[in-house]
Amino acid sequence: MELVTPDWGLVAWTTLAFLLLLFLLAKFAWKPIMGAIDDRERFIEDALLKAEAAKEEMSRLTNENEVLLKQARAERDLILSEAKKIKEQIIADAKEAAHKEGARQIELARVEINNQKAIAMADVKNQVATLSIQVAEKILQNQLKDQQKQDELVAQLLKEVKL
Amino acid sequence: MYLSHILNSKKIALSVILGVFLTFCTCKTFAIQHEEAHEAAAEAGHEKAEFDPSETILEHIGDSHYFHIGGHVAFALPVILYTDKGLETFSSSVFEHGHAAYQGKYYKYALVKDKVKAVTGEDKQIDQTASVYDFSITRNVISLWMSVLMLLVIFLSVASSYKKRTGKAPKGFQSVIEPDILFIRDDVAMPNIGYKYARFMPLLLTMFFFILINNLIGMVPFFPGGSNLTGNIAVTFVLAVVVLIVVNVNGNKYYWKHIFAPDVPFWLYPIMWIVELAGIISKPFALMVRLFANIMAGHVIVIALISLIFIFKTLAIAPVSIAFTLFIDVLELLVAFLQAFIFTMLTALFIGSAVEEHHH
Amino acid sequence: MFGSIAALGAGLAVIGAGIGIGQIGGKAMEGISRQPEAAGKIQTAMIIAAALVEGVALFGVIVALLGNK
Numbered sequence: 001m002e003l004v005t006p007d008w009g010l011v012a013w014t015t016l017a018f019l020l021l022l023f024l025l026a027k028f029a030w031k032p033i034m035g036a037i038d039d040r041e042r043f044i045e046d047a048l049l050k051a052e053a054a055k056e057e058m059s060r061l062t063n064e065n066e067v068l069l070k071q072a073r074a075e076r077d078l079i080l081s082e083a084k085k086i087k088e089q090i091i092a093d094a095k096e097a098a099h100k101e102g103a104r105q106i107e108l109a110r111v112e113i114n115n116q117k118a119i120a121m122a123d124v125k126n127q128v129a130t131l132s133i134q135v136a137e138k139i140l141q142n143q144l145k146d147q148q149k150q151d152e153l154v155a156q157l158l159k160e161v162k163l
Numbered sequence: 164m165y166l167s168h169i170l171n172s173k174k175i176a177l178s179v180i181l182g183v184f185l186t187f188c189t190c191k192t193f194a195i196q197h198e199e200a201h202e203a204a205a206e207a208g209h210e211k212a213e214f215d216p217s218e219t220i221l222e223h224i225g226d227s228h229y230f231h232i233g234g235h236v237a238f239a240l241p242v243i244l245y246t247d248k249g250l251e252t253f254s255s256s257v258f259e260h261g262h263a264a265y266q267g268k269y270y271k272y273a274l275v276k277d278k279v280k281a282v283t284g285e286d287k288q289i290d291q292t293a294s295v296y297d298f299s300i301t302r303n304v305i306s307l308w309m310s311v312l313m314l315l316v317i318f319l320s321v322a323s324s325y326k327k328r329t330g331k332a333p334k335g336f337q338s339v340i341e342p343d344i345l346f347i348r349d350d351v352a353m354p355n356i357g358y359k360y361a362r363f364m365p366l367l368l369t370m371f372f373f374i375l376i377n378n379l380i381g382m383v384p385f386f387p388g389g390s391n392l393t394g395n396i397a398v399t400f401v402l403a404v405v406v407l408i409v410v411n412v413n414g415n416k417y418y419w420k421h422i423f424a425p426d427v428p429f430w431l432y433p434i435m436w437i438v439e440l441a442g443i444i445s446k447p448f449a450l451m452v453r454l455f456a457n458i459m460a461g462h463v464i465v466i467a468l469i470s471l472i473f474i475f476k477t478l479a480i481a482p483v484s485i486a487f488t489l490f491i492d493v494l495e496l497l498v499a500f501l502q503a504f505i506f507t508m509l510t511a512l513f514i515g516s517a518v519e520e521h522h523h
Numbered sequence: 524m525f526g527s528i529a530a531l532g533a534g535l536a537v538i539g540a541g542i543g544i545g546q547i548g549g550k551a552m553e554g555i556s557r558q559p560e561a562a563g564k565i566q567t568a569m570i571i572a573a574a575l576v577e578g579v580a581l582f583g584v585i586v587a588l589l590g591n592k
Contacts, residue, residue, distance in 0.1 A: 003221070003224070003225065003459075004396050004455075004585055005396070006396050006397040006400045007226060007278075007297070007395075007397045008296060008297075009296065009297040009298045009299060009304075010303055010304065010307075010395065010397035010398065011397045011400060011401055012298060013298070013303075013304045013307060014307060014397060014398045014401040017307050017311050018369075018401055018402070018405065020311065021311045021314060021315070021369060022366065022369045024315060025314065025315070025318055025365065025369050026366075028318075028319055028322060029315075029318035029319055029321065029322040030318075030364060030365045030369070031365075032322045032325055033322050033325050033340075033344060034344075034361075034364060036325035036326070036329060037325075037341070037344065037345070350563075350567070354567070449575075449578040449582075452578065452581050452582060453578045453581050456585060457577075457581070460584065501570075504570075505570060505571075505574045508571065508574075509571070509574060512571065
């Protein structure tokens with residue numbers, strides 16, 4: 001019976017000791033310990049999340065790089081092909097221009113030649129005319145020494161001249 | 164929890180052992196009755212009485228005003244009495260190990276069954292008129308303060324190493340304590356109390372480690388240990404009262420509605436009130452008895468097994484006795500953790516049922 | 524004689540508790556082997572149930588102690 005009857009002296013001491021222990025440990029032990037554990041857990045969680053984010057960022061950057069590289073490559077190809085086209089264009093243009101110039105030159109030359117020819121012809125004609133006139137004068141002077149012959153000639157000439 | 168798979172077989176073993184032991188108990192009571200007749204005859208003649216295992220056991224599991232170191236060497240502990248006439252303090256050495264009475268300032272005192280009582284005359288008749296409250300520093304009180312001191316030293320040093328090593332992995336003693344704390348938090352508090360667990364963590368942790376360390380101190384068989392603190396009803400009574408107060412102070416409206424206005428026809432209310440109020444009391448009461456009886460039974464079994472040597476008065480029984488004691492000690496080591504865990508667990512469960520927000 | 528009868532009764536209570544805890548343990552084992560992933564929860568529930576059964580047995584022990592003196 002006495003074994004299951006609480007001894008009030010011990011009850012009082014236990015109450016005092018337990019409450020004191022509870023107070024001291026709660027204030028000076030559990031608070032910092034739980035705080036530290038929570039902080040560390042939060043820290044680890046944060047670190048994990050950050051690592052995850054960094055990984056994502058990394059893969060994102062890699063993707064971006066690849067895209068950029070692809071774009072750059074495409075652009076380069078484009079530029080190259082354009083340059084090629086331009087080159088061809090230039091060459092073609094130059095060829096055409098040369099052709100045209102050549103043709104123009106030839107044309108000019110031909111026109112000049114024609115002009116010169118015309119001039120020369122005119123000159124020749126003039127000289128021929130002059131010579132002819134001089135020859136004719138001389139002939140005429142010779143022939144037209146008598147009247148009859150003059151008349152005959154006039155008649156003949158009139159016949160012969162075609163206008 | 165990782166050890167709990169052993170629980171089944173060992174608990175059953177413990178129950179069987181307890182059953183067998185209690186059968187012995189009946190034999191012992193016969194022996195006591197038998198001896199009592201002898202005692203009267205023996206008292207006059209020879210001082211050296213026969214070995215009485217029941218008395219030895221009761222002496223060991225009970226409280227004492229002496230702290231035995233070994234053999235006949237014992238510390239006399241201070242006696243503090245609060246009488247109706249005033250406070251009295253003296254050393255328990257004045258009782259000369261219970262043989263002498265002592266004339267104090269107000270009354271005459273003597274040890275009656277290891278307890279200080281006011282007595283009258285030479286024949287140690289208990290003085291019924293005197294009201295004496297015994298607040299002595301007994302063996303259990305010394306052990307109690309020792310355990311408090313140990314807990315403070317351990318946890319304050321652990322706390323300081325947490326402060327020193329902020330954000331780093333635990334090291335040394337920290338790594339012994341941290342899994343226990345996390346176990347209490349993740350497996351005891353969180354699942355039973357819910358999201359409000361943080362407020363009750365200090366109480367649960369203090370309770371767990373207080374019970375655990377006192378269970379373990381009780382298992383140390385020599386001088387500073389060996390006191391049966393958690394196997395003393397006064398200590399478990401205080402713990403149970405703390406649980407009772409904490410649970411009912413934190414009970415929310417659902418908890419009180421469940422008690423005073425449960426979903427039954429109104430004419431059943433008076434019966435329900437009685438049942439529920441009995442429930443309020445019986446839960447901590449079961450906690451108190453469970454811890455007390457478990458730890459006390461462990462002490463009783465160990466001392467009973469050791470007593471076998473003296474009962475049979477032969478050393479031949481010693482190997483058997485020691486082997487059994489060793490087995491029980493290992494079992495008690497498990498029980499020391501298990502009871503601390505169960506006490507904390509059920510406390511968390513009761514708190515959880517009081518703060519739970521549910522709708523029937 | 525009163526004490527011895529009380530203790531005998533307590534012994535009976537302990538036998539009852541032993542059977543009860545044995546049942547709890549056995550069923551818990553079955554449950555765990557059927558659903559190993561729920562082992563933690565089953566163990567917790569098992570310990571609580573065992574503690575409650577044990578509490579009843581310990582009342583018997585207390586009765587024995589009350590009767591013994």
